[in-house]
Amino acid sequence: MPLYEYRCNDCSAVFELLRPMADREVAAVCPSCESRASMPLISRVAVHAGSGSDDSPSMGGGGGGCCGGSCGCGAN
Numbered sequence: 001m002p003l004y005e006y007r008c009n010d011c012s013a014v015f016e017l018l019r020p021m022a023d024r025e026v027a028a029v030c031p032s033c034e035s036r037a038s039m040p041l042i043s044r045v046a047v048h049a050g051s052g053s054d055d056s057p058s059m060g061g062g063g064g065g066c067c068g069g070s071c072g073c074g075a076n
């Protein structure tokens with residue numbers, strides 16, 4: 001399950017949350033003020049495709065990472 005970062009719009013707290021890809025856009029409850037007005041930040045998990053670092057053997061494979069089912073590209 002990917003780890004996402006969110007920022008609370010009310011108190012500006014940044015917090016992390018492990019949740020399914022499908023729930024990424026769902027507002028997360030801020031642990032500081034319990035507001036639901038949070039926005040997902042750009043995940044640091046995201047890979048800059050084509051940036052030159054192409055030496056990862058697991059990239060693009062079906063074993064894990066993006067195509068392991070968490071991104072929805074293999075889900076139905």
Ligand SMILES: [Zn+2]
Pocket residue numbers: 008009010011012013030031032033034035
């Ligand atoms: Zn908050």
